[in-house]
Amino acid sequence: MKKHEYKSYDGLGLAELVQKKEVKPMELLEMAISEIETQNPQLNAVIHTMYEQARAASEKTTGLFAGVPMLLKDIGQEVKGEPKTLGSKALEKYKAKTDSEYVKRLRNSGFLFLGQTNVPEFGLMAITEPVVYGPARNPWKLSHTPGGSSGGSAAAVASGMVPIAGANDGGGSIRIPAAYCGLFGLKPTRGRTPVGPQFGRFWQGAAVEHVLTRTVRDSAAVLDKLKGDEKGAAFSTPTYEGSYLEKLQQPLEKKLRIAFSTKSPIGTEVHADCVAAVREVMIYLETLGHAVEEVEAPVEGKKIANSYLSLYFGEVSATVSMLEEILGRKATLNDVEPATWLLALIGKSMSAQEFVLSLREWDIAALAMEEFHETYDLYVTPTTAFPPARVGDHKLKPLESIALQVTGKLGSATLLKKMGIVEQLVQESLKRVPFTQLANLTGQPAISVPLHVTEDRLPIGVQFMAARGREDLLLQVAGQLEESDLWQENEALNMVGVQ
16 A cells, blocks of 8 residues: 555555555554654644554554554543643653553554544643643644644544544533544443543543544444443443444434524524534435424523533542642642633532532433433534634633632632622633533433535534434434535545645
8 A cells, every 4th residue: 555545544444454464554554653743743633652662562463453553642541651641731741550441442452552642731621722732733724723622633533644543522522623623523422431440430421432533434343342341430321232333334224303403502602604514414314304303402501501610610620639649749820721720729619519419400401311312313403603713712811811810819719700700701611612511411422423614614513412322323324424415525625635
């Protein structure tokens, strides 16, 4: 295989070439390394490389993905002895003490890990602009963000460095970068994929592990390798005995009832292109015989947003406090980014009662959505409310600067609540990405599908949600859409855009 052909194959395609002995794993590695070395200076997608480890492993790799190069996200996907920075300068010198279960399962599937991808500090933002590593950039337009928190992984896959990269999703961190970079992104059902051994519950069950890919079949095949019970896991999900990859190749058993909405659940603006993307795909699905109806989800959007942010604040506060174990002292403002410090202070000011009440909202929403899916097979929305933002657009704003000054002086965020600043921060932080958090709180599977490109050539994703345990249905629908002109146009532009 010639070097220029490497990027035209997905992961399973490369694996098939290895199995047929048309190419050697070492050859694939060198092609991937060449792509990383050529493109990363512009994209800043990869922040740590493991080339020699991958070369050594290539001599004995086995499994479905034997010899396929892959990158891991620098959060939740630890390799023993390798850096584990989570995008923070506080952890610049920290090394992982053990392999994560995620890494073990994918290594046993034959993947060769070439390095780690860029993330925002502690994975907290829908952009990837950590101070310690600098911003990752979108291959479609270098002036724009690839999203977050799996932004480095998305940029790496969209540019063709590797066909598959590790990702995880606690509020949209797989689906948002997928939408911004013209990729396919699946957030599995809560408990479907491993999050240990460091955690039994990752972000109280809101966060799950998976990958970003160009093709639906790669995502399905990786899910086959990741699924299964895990020691110490706090959650389990309905067992799926079959193969997701095989199910993808089967036709849908019936015509579907599909609900959709283009309204922001928190009442904020939705860009015309994001609305158009949903309406275009609804028209297409109607031509296939599916029943389509404009219906909003039976949940209170602002309550969902507030309960998600309660989790967000609390988890950031806990993470910052745990830095003491690594630093040997309490963390200070100088150890983390200003926005992280602000979020941690807000979390510290929360009561246990507030946190428990926010978790109860998850269960209320989960029951409402399960009942909703007794009528509707799928719920469709834009993945994001706007096309990709420019790099730097999300720098600390005046409101956040004022909040930071107030909390810095008082050492508490209590006054912020009285001033109404927290509510304003909630609105501001979610206005670009208000659609993805629902599936994290309810535990449902959700996908972002690349079905639209703006006039100025930026990709937009459409989100599909299904009942818990129904990744198989989402993959089948995505497989149908992958054959459509909507997807094919996006893919053609993508391949032109990353040359």
